[in-house]
Amino acid sequence: MSDNEQLMEHYQQLLVLRHFDEFCYDLKMKDLIMNGFHPYSGQEAVAVGVCSLLRGDDVVFSTHRPQGHSIAKGSNTRAVFCEMLGRRGGVSQGIGGPMQWIDKPHNFFCGSIVGSGLPIAAGVALAFKRQGLDSIAVCFFGDGASNTGAFHEGMNLAAIWDLPVLYICENNQYGEAMPVQEFVPVSRISQRASAYGLNGISVDGMDVEAVLNATTDALEQLRAGNGPVFIEMVTYRFRGHYGGDPEHTYRSREEIAVWRNRDPLLLARTRLLARGFSEETLDELEGSVRAEIEEDMEWALEQPFPTVEQATDHVMIPLGQD
Amino acid sequence: MARMSYRDAIRETTAGELRRDESVYLIGEDVGRWGNLFGASAGLLEEFGPARICDSPISEAAMTGCAIGSALYGMRPIAEIMYIDFITIAMDQMINHGVKYHQLSNGQVRVPVVFRTQGGVGMRNSSQHSQSLENWFVNVPGLIVAMPSTPADLCGLLRSAVRSDNPVLLIEHKSLYFTRGEVPEDDYTIPFGVADIKRAGEDVTIIATSWMVLQALAAARSLADEGISCEVIDPRTLWPLDKQALIDSVKRTKNCVVVTEAPAEGGWSGEAASVVHEQCFAELRKPVRRVCGMRTGIPYGTDLEKAVVPDAGWICDAVRELLA
Numbered sequence: 001m002s003d004n005e006q007l008m009e010h011y012q013q014l015l016v017l018r019h020f021d022e023f024c025y026d027l028k029m030k031d032l033i034m035n036g037f038h039p040y041s042g043q044e045a046v047a048v049g050v051c052s053l054l055r056g057d058d059v060v061f062s063t064h065r066p067q068g069h070s071i072a073k074g075s076n077t078r079a080v081f082c083e084m085l086g087r088r089g090g091v092s093q094g095i096g097g098p099m100q101w102i103d104k105p106h107n108f109f110c111g112s113i114v115g116s117g118l119p120i121a122a123g124v125a126l127a128f129k130r131q132g133l134d135s136i137a138v139c140f141f142g143d144g145a146s147n148t149g150a151f152h153e154g155m156n157l158a159a160i161w162d163l164p165v166l167y168i169c170e171n172n173q174y175g176e177a178m179p180v181q182e183f184v185p186v187s188r189i190s191q192r193a194s195a196y197g198l199n200g201i202s203v204d205g206m207d208v209e210a211v212l213n214a215t216t217d218a219l220e221q222l223r224a225g226n227g228p229v230f231i232e233m234v235t236y237r238f239r240g241h242y243g244g245d246p247e248h249t250y251r252s253r254e255e256i257a258v259w260r261n262r263d264p265l266l267l268a269r270t271r272l273l274a275r276g277f278s279e280e281t282l283d284e285l286e287g288s289v290r291a292e293i294e295e296d297m298e299w300a301l302e303q304p305f306p307t308v309e310q311a312t313d314h315v316m317i318p319l320g321q322d
Numbered sequence: 323m324a325r326m327s328y329r330d331a332i333r334e335t336t337a338g339e340l341r342r343d344e345s346v347y348l349i350g351e352d353v354g355r356w357g358n359l360f361g362a363s364a365g366l367l368e369e370f371g372p373a374r375i376c377d378s379p380i381s382e383a384a385m386t387g388c389a390i391g392s393a394l395y396g397m398r399p400i401a402e403i404m405y406i407d408f409i410t411i412a413m414d415q416m417i418n419h420g421v422k423y424h425q426l427s428n429g430q431v432r433v434p435v436v437f438r439t440q441g442g443v444g445m446r447n448s449s450q451h452s453q454s455l456e457n458w459f460v461n462v463p464g465l466i467v468a469m470p471s472t473p474a475d476l477c478g479l480l481r482s483a484v485r486s487d488n489p490v491l492l493i494e495h496k497s498l499y500f501t502r503g504e505v506p507e508d509d510y511t512i513p514f515g516v517a518d519i520k521r522a523g524e525d526v527t528i529i530a531t532s533w534m535v536l537q538a539l540a541a542a543r544s545l546a547d548e549g550i551s552c553e554v555i556d557p558r559t560l561w562p563l564d565k566q567a568l569i570d571s572v573k574r575t576k577n578c579v580v581v582t583e584a585p586a587e588g589g590w591s592g593e594a595a596s597v598v599h600e601q602c603f604a605e606l607r608k609p610v611r612r613v614c615g616m617r618t619g620i621p622y623g624t625d626l627e628k629a630v631v632p633d634a635g636w637i638c639d640a641v642r643e644l645l646a
Contacts, residue, residue, distance in 0.1 A: 059395070093428045102427035109394075113418045119384045120419060123391020123399075130347075130373060131396060150414065153384035160379065314429040316464045319514055319562060322486045 004275055010048055010208050011268045011282075015289040017044040017068045018265055020077055023297050024067065024084055024098075028243035032301070033084045036098040036112070038065040042206075042238035045264035046170050047072040049211025050138065053219060057135045059107040059124045061117035064099040065237075066110035069140055074106040077293060081300035089303045093310060115145035118154025118167065125163035129225075136164040136222045144175030146189050155228070159196040162227035166218055167193075169230070170205060172237040177250040193230035205233030206262045209271070236262075324507055329499040331473035332362040332438075332480065336400065338509070339484045340370050343398060346484060349376040349385050350402030350438075359404060360440075360499040386412035386437070390420035393435040398484060406441035406455050406493060413458075420489050421464040432487040436480070442533055442583050443627040444497030449619035452496075452627060454584035456531075459491050460560045460593065466490040466514050467560045471535035473503040475558055478512030485511065495533040515562030519571070523553035526577040526641050529568055529594050530554060534581045534632060541637035550641060560590050565597050572602040578610045579640050583631045586614035611640045 001009070021041045027033040040047070043065075051060065051072035062069040067080055075091055083090030084098050091108075092101035099112035111117065121139035128135045145151050146169060158165045169189050173180050186192065193200025204210040211233060218229040236259040240247035269282055316322070326334070339346050348363060354377040357364030367375040378385040382403055389401035403409045409416075416437060423431045443452045459467050466488055470476040476494070483490035520535055521542050530538035535556045542552035553571050557564055572578045578598050582591045595610040616630040 092426045095428070096426045100422070100426055102423060102431055104427050104430040109423070111419060111422075113414055116387070116414055116419055119387020119415060120391040120394075122384065123388035123393070124395050125391070126388055127392040127395035127397045130392075137391070149411070150383045150387065153379075153381040154387060156379065157381060157384040157388055314425045314427075316424060316466075316488050317429075317432065317486075322488045 007268065007272060007275070008277070010052060010212070011265070011272060012285060012289060013048040013052060013072060014044045014208065014265050014268055015286050016077070016293065017047060017071060019290045019293045020067060020071060020080070023293060025239060025243050027084065027297070033098060033243070034086060036064070037084060037243040038099070038241065039237060039239035039243055040065050040068040042259065042263070043170055043172055043235045044068055045208040045211050046168065046205045046233045046235055049208045050166070050168055050215050053212065053215050054138065055135070057107065059121070059135070059137045060109070061121045061137065061139045062108070062110035063114070063117070063141055063145075064110075064112040065142070066099065066101070070101070070103060070106075070108050070110065073108045075103045075108060078296045078299055079103070081297050082303050085300055085303070086305060087300060087303035088306050088310070089300070094306045095311065115141060115148030115150040117141060118145075118151050119157065121165050122154050122158040122163050125158065125165045126161065129163060134164075134223045136166060136219070138166040138168060140168045140170060142175065143169065143171040143173070143180045143184060143189055145169070146192055147183060155193070155196050155198070155230070158228040159198055162225065164222045164225065165228040166222055167228060167230045169232045170235055171232050172235050174237070174241065174250070176241045177245070179250070188232060190230060190232035198228060198230045200230035200232060202232040202234055205235030206264045207267050208264055323504045325502055326473055326505050327500055327502050328473045328476055328494070329360050329362050331476045331505055332494070333364060333366070335477045335480045336363060337366060337369065339481065340366070340374060345396055346398045346400065347374040347376060348400045348402065349378050349389055351378055351380055351385075351404045353377060353402055358402065360496070362499070382408050382411035383415050386415040387419070389435050390415060390433060393433045394423065394431060398434045400436045400438055400484060403437060403439035405451050406439045407450050407453050409439055409455065416489070417462050417465070421462055424488075425464065433489050434487045435489050436483040437489070437491045438494065439491070440494040440496050442495040442497055443620055443631055444495070444533075446622065446624055446627060448622040452620035454582070454615060456493050456560060457584050457589040460590050464489070466562065468492045468514065468558065469532040469560060470494070470558060471498065471532050471556050473501070474505045475512060475518065475556070477505055478510050479558065481509070482511040482514060486514075493532065497533045501536065512558065514559045515564050517555050517557045517564035517567035519553060519567070520556050521552065521554040523551040523575065525551045525575055525645060526579060527553045527555060527568070527571040527575045528579045528581060528637065528641070530556060530581040531560065531590075532583065534583055537632060537634050538581055538637055540634035541641065544634060545638055545641055550645060552641065557594070563593070563597070565601070568594065568597055569601045572598050573605045576605050576607045577644050578602070578606065579613060579637065579644060580610060581613045581632055581637055583615045585617040586612050587617060589614070608644055611644050613637055613640045
């Protein structure tokens with residue numbers, strides 16, 4: 001695939017994630033997504049840059065803001081819409097909701113307890129290492145997670161046992177409503193990796209090419225069995241912590257505007273225009289992506305809710321069959 | 323039959339499972355070099371090597387999460403939490419994640435992990451090393467909670483736990499490690515949710531768990547001298563609970579005492595008493611009596627730690643009062 005084709009593909013993925021998220025935002029405002037939706041708009045370059053380089057057998061652990069990672073890892077957008085809406089046909093049959101689902105065929109997990117994914121990702125990596133596989137585990141988390149015990153315990157374990165875990169810290173500048181400068185005493189969260197002997201780096205998380213380059217280097221090291229890698233992706237969430245939060249109580253419109261000037265979609269589009277793609281081609285692509293996502297949403301809105309019986313399905317494997 | 327200690331039963335069963343299935347491994351603090359605080363994994367590091375007898379840093383969240391993650395991808399970990407008191411650090415990993423994954427995956431993901439730990443008094447270790455915390459876990463849908471009281475039950479339940487694809491919490495007791503008992507030599511398992519009558523009797527049913535089973539048996543022996551015949555039932559798993567065994571016994575004896583080392587309030591002892599009240603109301607001569615640990619942090623020292631949890635004397639008093 002040529003560089004241009006690749007950039008175009010990544011741009012398309014960015015569009016998918018953005019339009020998916022914006023539709024979800026509207027669904028939340030209409031109370032069709034009931035609760036727990038955390039917008040990903042603004043951070044798409046991270047999910048696309050990292051996940052597009054992964055193999056199907058690599059495993060991703062994500063956060064309470066998982067939709068971008070999940071779709072970029074291969075989850076069906078209809079199934080993710082359904083999960084957001086709590087409908088049958090969702091990745092977790094509408095039982096998990098917007099913050100916690102598992103898409104086993106795509107080796108994707110997420111959960112809404114901040115920082116908890118790090119030890120579990122280490123465990124997945126341990127299994128791969130013991131089985132002599134070169135699959136890796138990727139753990140996405142935010143700036144806020146870097147203050148939890150599980151973050152430090154998990155990274156330490158991966159480091160002492162040289163486990164193939166790619167730790168991706170998406171520093172979107174806020175832990176809920178608190179600015180990162182107020183809760184992290186170092187200027188770069190990647191500095192924290194040095195406590196575990198890792199050479200943490202910080203990357204422009206708004207630029208999909210920068211994310212791709214850093215991830216390519218990381219995967220080389222990980223597949224070679226050289227232990228975990230820590231990358232801080234410096235990014236920004238364009239919308240609130242959750243859909244509809246009182247965001248202007250903690251950040252200014254001016255600040256949001258500054259970051260919106262560095263919109264990952266805008267950066268990718270500018271680059272494509274510089275490479276000779278026309279405005280019309282890119283608009284057409286965006287139009288068709290949006291239409292397709294809208295169709296997926298309409299489909300999802302037609303799906304039934306789970307039954308009460310389904311609410312208690314699979315709590316555990318029935319005794320005797322376990 | 324072989325006579326062995328509870329501690330040795332753990333070691334022998336673990337070794338057997340490690341030999342039987344390559345995906346089984348043991349992870350925990352000092353399970354390797356030390357071979358566990360009580361010697362329950364002594365010698366296993368030499369036989370199986372460090373990849374399968376995995377000394378973990380003092381990081382309960384990391385070791386528990388690691389066990390869960392590896393269980394998702396083909397391994398069958400036994401994660402040992404050295405004292406149940408330390409499980410507080412691991413609870414998010416267990417309860418919010420490990421136990422939830424099967425349901426969240428619509429049944430596609432299995433989490434075959436065993437959490438082994440030990441609780442209770444007996445080492446004069448005071449309030450952060452001596453608690454009975456099983457009640458917290460009985461309230462978690464999806465988690466099996468086993469509390470074997472004898473070497474034979476330990477073997478059968480530990481085998482079942484390792485071979486189950488459900489997450490299992492198996493709680494040992496520090497005062498049981500050096501107790502001894504007959505253990506069948508075959509590769510038997512004990513299903514979850516099957517109680518065992520440890521002593522048959524006619525006048526009163528004593529439902530007891532873990533180390534309290536031994537206290538109940540001692541009480542039954544001494545009450546026998548007074549002409550009182552006690553039936554002692556060990557549920558062996560707190561969840562699933564063998565309700566029928568409790569009901570059948572109480573319908574015969576018409577009297578019931580529930581004994582736990584944990585405090586009564588909000589606990590499993592209330593669950594057991596409730597089952598009996600609901601199902602045996604017509605047969606019961608008097609309401610169920612509970613004999614439980616005092617509602618206090620476990621105090622330091624030989625005398626005090628024993629003073630705040632039930633013993634045979636407390637149980638005898640309760641039975642006498644009930645039958646009076």
